[in-house]
Amino acid sequence: MAQTADALEHLTEISSQIEAAVVLDREGTVVAATVDDERAGRMAGAALELFRRADEQREQELVQLDAALEGGSVFVVRDADRLIAATTRAEPTVGLVFYDLKSCLRSLGEAPPEKPKPKPKRAPAKRRTTTPRSRTTTRKKKDESG
């Protein structure tokens, strides 16, 4: 949930065209949204209805849609088990909005990056106060028997 909210926050940061967005599952349950719960629920219901009706148009599976309306545009994109719906001002850059929405969905599908394990801290090296010992070599004792 927090990861989804982060992804949506990132989406609205990178795309100035997107006014509102909601992520929902295939049953219409809101996963995260940029608007309050009441509006998010209404958006999710309308998006799911729109997507289902559009999906009935052909035998092939619908992957995305956009609707250009008088006061703005709406977009719905799906992945394996989620949908993302977004609204924009009128006449947006359609390709760019689709790209941003797909990137957002893709980022939700990825596992969160593992935090690198902190390296064990080494104890600070002690300063030598005495002169270093002279190197000693150990010789193998000659085999006295030989």
Place this chain on the structure above:
Amino acid sequence: MRAARTLVLGAALGSAAGAVLLRRRARSRDRVELYFDDGTLVTVGKGQPDAERLLSPARELLVAARG
């Protein structure tokens, strides 16, 4: 003086007519584009069969987003 008034009136009527035309044109642009997994794109425009079935929830979505 009269000519000036007529000119102003004419300009006002002209701009009003232009606004109405633009609004009508914008309304007629209402359309839904559907992208299917086999790469096909289907455009359903206002006036076509099934258009209102798709445009209606799309409008609801836009209204809901704007509160």
